Amino acid sequence: xxxxxxxxxxxxxxxxxxxxxxxxxxxxxxxxxxxxxxxxxxxxxxxxxxxxxxxxxxxxxxxxxxxxxxxxxxxxxxxxxxxxxxxxxxxxxxxxxxxxxxxxxxxxxxxxxxxxxxxxxxxxxxxxxxxxxxxxxxxxxxxxxxxxxxxxxxxxxxxxxxxxxxxxxxxxxxxxxxxxxxxxxxxxxxxxxxxxxxxxxxxxxxxxxxxxxxxxxxxxxxxxxxxxxxxxxxxxxxxxxxxxxxxxxxxxxxxxxxxxxxxxxxxxxxxxxxxxxxxxxxxxxxxxxxxxxxxxxxxxxxxxxxxxxxxxxxxxxxxxxxxxxxxxxxxxxxxxxxxxxxxxxxxxxxxxxxxxxxxxxxxxxxxxxxxxxxxxxxxxxxxxxxxxxxxxxxxxxxxxxxxxxxxxxxxxxxxxxxxxxxxxxxxxxxxxxxxxxxxxxxxxxxxxxxxxxxxxxxxxxxxxxxxxxxxxxxxxxxxxxxxxxxxxxxxxxxxxxxxxxxxxxxxxxx
Amino acid sequence: xxxxxxxxxxxxxxxxxxxxxxxxxxxxxxxxxxxxxxxxxxxxxxxxxxxxxxxxxxxxxxxxxxxxxxxxxxxxxxxxxxxxxxxxxxxxxxxxxxxxxxxxxxxxxxxxxxxxxxxxxxxxxxxxxxxxxxxxxxxxxxxxxxxxxxxxxxxxxxxxxxxxxxxxxxxxxxxxxxxxxxxxxxxxxxxxxxxxxxxxxxxxxxxxxxxxxxxxxxxxxxxxxxxxxxxxxxxxxxxxxxxxxxxxxxxxxxxxxxxxxxxxxxxxxxxxxxxxxxxxxxxxxxxxxxxxxxxxxxxxxxxxxxxxxxxxxxxxxxxxxxxx
Numbered sequence: 034x035x036x037x038x039x040x041x042x043x044x045x046x047x048x049x050x051x052x053x054x055x056x057x058x059x060x061x062x063x064x065x066x067x068x069x070x071x072x073x074x075x076x077x078x079x080x081x082x083x084x085x086x087x088x089x090x091x092x093x094x095x096x097x098x099x100x101x102x103x104x105x106x107x108x109x110x111x112x113x114x115x116x117x118x119x120x121x122x123x124x125x126x127x128x129x130x131x132x133x134x135x136x137x138x139x140x141x142x143x144x145x146x147x148x149x150x151x152x153x154x155x156x157x158x159x160x161x162x163x164x165x166x167x168x169x170x171x172x173x174x175x176x177x178x179x180x181x182x183x184x185x186x187x188x189x190x191x192x193x194x195x196x197x198x199x200x201x202x203x204x205x206x207x208x209x210x211x212x213x214x215x216x217x218x219x220x221x222x223x224x225x226x227x228x229x230x231x232x233x234x235x236x237x238x239x240x241x242x243x244x245x246x247x248x249x250x251x252x253x254x255x256x257x258x259x260x261x262x263x264x265x266x267x268x269x270x271x272x273x274x275x276x277x278x279x280x281x282x283x284x285x286x287x288x289x290x291x292x293x294x295x296x297x298x299x300x301x302x303x304x305x306x307x308x309x310x311x312x313x314x315x316x317x318x319x320x321x322x323x324x325x326x327x328x329x330x331x332x333x334x335x336x337x338x339x340x341x342x343x344x345x346x347x348x349x350x351x352x353x354x355x356x357x358x359x360x361x362x363x364x365x366x367x368x369x370x371x372x373x374x375x376x377x378x379x380x381x382x383x384x385x386x387x388x389x390x391x392x393x394x395x396x397x398x399x400x401x402x403x404x405x406x407x408x409x410x411x412x413x414x415x416x417x418x419x420x421x422x423x424x425x426x427x428x429x430x431x432x433x434x435x436x437x438x439x440x441x442x443x444x445x446x447x448x449x450x451x452x453x454x455x456x457x458x459x460x461x462x463x464x465x466x467x468x469x470x471x472x473x474x475x476x477x478x479x480x481x482x483x484x485x486x487x488x489x490x491x492x493x494x495x496x497x498x499x500x501x502x503x504x505x506x507x508x509x510x511x512x513x514x515x516x517x518x519x520x521x522x523x524x525x526x527x528x529x530x531x532x533x534x535x536x537x538x539x540x541x542x543x
Numbered sequence: 544x545x546x547x548x549x550x551x552x553x554x555x556x557x558x559x560x561x562x563x564x565x566x567x568x569x570x571x572x573x574x575x576x577x578x579x580x581x582x583x584x585x586x587x588x589x590x591x592x593x594x595x596x597x598x599x600x601x602x603x604x605x606x607x608x609x610x611x612x613x614x615x616x617x618x619x620x621x622x623x624x625x626x627x628x629x630x631x632x633x634x635x636x637x638x639x640x641x642x643x644x645x646x647x648x649x650x651x652x653x654x655x656x657x658x659x660x661x662x663x664x665x666x667x668x669x670x671x672x673x674x675x676x677x678x679x680x681x682x683x684x685x686x687x688x689x690x691x692x693x694x695x696x697x698x699x700x701x702x703x704x705x706x707x708x709x710x711x712x713x714x715x716x717x718x719x720x721x722x723x724x725x726x727x728x729x730x731x732x733x734x735x736x737x738x739x740x741x742x743x744x745x746x747x748x749x750x751x752x753x754x755x756x757x758x759x760x761x762x763x764x765x766x767x768x769x770x771x772x773x774x775x776x777x778x779x780x781x782x783x784x785x786x787x788x789x790x791x792x793x794x795x796x797x798x799x800x801x802x803x804x805x806x807x808x809x810x811x812x813x814x815x816x817x818x819x820x821x822x823x824x825x826x827x828x829x830x831x832x833x834x835x836x837x838x839x840x841x842x843x844x845x846x847x848x849x850x851x852x853x854x855x856x857x858x859x860x861x862x863x864x865x866x867x
Contacts, residue, residue, distance in 0.1 A: 174743030
């Protein structure tokens with residue numbers, strides 16, 4: 034307990050609390066502005082955190098920005114149907130439908146509560162099961178990640194809506210976008226006119242975040258612009274309904290919460306994955322749980338709290354999950370924790386198993402700042418909750434150009450100091466916005482493109498590496514139990530969606 | 544006579560003052576104290592190169608009073624960041640954290656590299672470490688290479704990325720052993736750590752700070768033992784009996800500016816880097832990390848880099864990283 038007391042002492046000062054508060058508020062604001070991302074927020078505060086002499090406080094600041102940005106992204110996703118950053122891409126559907134039903138308050142409140150459950154829940158897993166989960170994630174090599182990507186890809190079937198063929202086509206389009214750029218094994222430039230383009234910014238392929246900003250944010254702006262001539266509906270904004278979801282309702286979702294928490298923490302802990310995958314998987318598992326509940330739960334995708342809770346629990350669970358390998362193995366779980374490890378190293382602390390034996394007070398102080406960050410995140414975001422819906426009172430004629438500008442600024446700023454890369458990112462966002470708009474207009478679903486784009490690259494890269502590690506054989510896929518489990522899971526998901534579709538078709542015909 | 548002497552004295556004082564002022568004016572023209580000098584790191588925030596650049600930039604700011612900042616521009620085998628510097632105004636306000644990775648990037652055709660740059664200084668050489676899983680069957684480099692030679696293609700050796708410095712080391716080692724290894728690029732040092740600790744890949748080329756408790760170091764790729772206290776008892780490649788292997792030992796780092804930058808700016812920068820480099824704090828930072836010092840400036844760095852590029856050619860060819 035002496036270690037805990039020492040760790041507590043390291044962070045029990047006003048400056049830590051103030052920096053955490055500053056970090057959370059900054060995170061929520063950046064998260065809520067469409068186009069500006071969590072990684073960008075962290076990049077903004079790195080110089081500040083490096084200059085804070087107290088290591089624990091500096092890390093607290095980084096963690097606070099991270100947690101705040103993940104949570105804040107749900108605000109525009111729910112109110113405008115535009116995710117603040119890719120963490121909220123699976124929150125859009127149900128959040129937006131709830132707003133249209135006049136339940137914006139409950140959706141916003143539910144998202145905050147879900148985020149806190151996700152954040153604190155994954156912290157509990159981090160504190161008590163860190164070495165265990167870290168060891169488990171080590172079992173994930175390229176072969177295992179290939180099958181994990183496969184499970185993600187078959188979700189395309191369930192996010193495609195009524196027309197599976199359209200969904201598959203869009204998934205394939207996502208693959209095409211993912212394959213442009215540098216070959217993951219040989220480093221060759223993979224695109225048309227490679228010789229002319231390899232010294233330009235295009236050689237890096239599409240930037241993932243700019244692509245997502247374009248597909249979700251910019252395309253939504255275009256869609257709203259098309260609606261400008263129609264009369265504006267403002268009565269939803271004035272009556273946002275109750276803010277806190279009924280306690281009983283939250284309790285009834287315990288299975289969804291636990292499943293999403295598990296998915297978020299584990300996916301977060303596996304290096305090279307991320308929240309964008311976790312949120313779709315959580316949303317999909319919530320649908321499955323709901324199917325099995327005999328109508329006690331509302332079906333995600335129809336504009337219900339379940340569909341907001343699942344991804345919002347999962348994306349904040351990723352924040353705790355990503356810290357597991359970072360602290361116990363010294364391996365970052367995502368880009369945000371990579372920066373965190375850098376911050377630790379610059380202060381002369383090497384993360385890894387030995388950190389737990391040699392510098393336990395620092396580990397405790399990180400746990401405490403993570404707790405503070407999650408609580409502040411909830412408190413600050415709830416504090417403003419009656420304010421956010423006012424954004425709907427603003428005329429679309431003013432709001433949409435602002436969103437468009439922010440989306441472009443966000444994509445531009447992602448490139449850091451490089452002007453050509455920034456311009457390319459803006460071009461990417463605009464191009465993807467047009468792609469997304471024409472898809473929406475013609476009834477093609479967006480989520481499959483995103484899944485294809487994120488998972489296509491992961492699938493290809495890991496499959497090729499798995500085969501190369503197996504000296505040209507696919508042996509690992511047969512010998513690894515994890516591969517078996519995921520492959521079977523993928524088959525089950527496909528079969529169950531096919532059966533369900535048939536059943537629904539029959540019911541419609543009857 | 545006395546009068547003439549006084550007049551002469553006054554004249555002398557006056558001219559020296561004027562002259563001194565003139566000198567001050569020319570030396571004040573670079574840098575403009577209002578402007579910030581940016582160091583472009585073509586790799587991600589939080590990594591070894593980034594940490595090195597940030598620590599150096601902080602020291603340079605402290606010593607010179609001029610504001611130095613670090614910006615990360617990643618992508619395209621470090622080509623994006625490098626091209627950004629090459630294409631920028633050659634006025635000394637934008638520098639590149641040059642490295643062995645730039646040579647690889649040049650070789651694969653992602654950038655013009657050194658031919659578009661002037662060197663300010665060479666800084667360090669960060670030797671790599673050959674590591675295996677903690678409970679691996681191999682305890683020495685000799686055992687590993689003997690096994691690999693007896694079972695060609697059976698032993699997997701990973702690096703941190705297809706066009707990174709560790710890829711050149713891994714491929715160089717592979718060639719030196721008669722292509723007995725199966726070389727695979729991971730997506731960054733972190734993934735490589737996970738692969739080796741999880742038993743997916745048997746051997747890895749790591750930077751010194753990546754050797755965590757789940758990874759057993761077999762050999763340190765330097766001529767003398769590591770300065771990093773955690774790795775002090777790891778045998779060098781020479782001690783392991785492979786001193787004759789012609790493979791690159793590690794990642795060289797230096798500072799460069801766009802070609803055509805005025806000498807005045809280059810000299811001022813070289814002088815400032817030198818002061819920061821030899822400060823007690825920066826010296827102890829490098830010792831703690833286990834970085835070797837290869838300090839040189841301007842033309843000397845050019846020569847050093849030319850030699851390095853020539854030395855790397857066989858390994859680059861072996862790695863398939865030479866594009867015509």
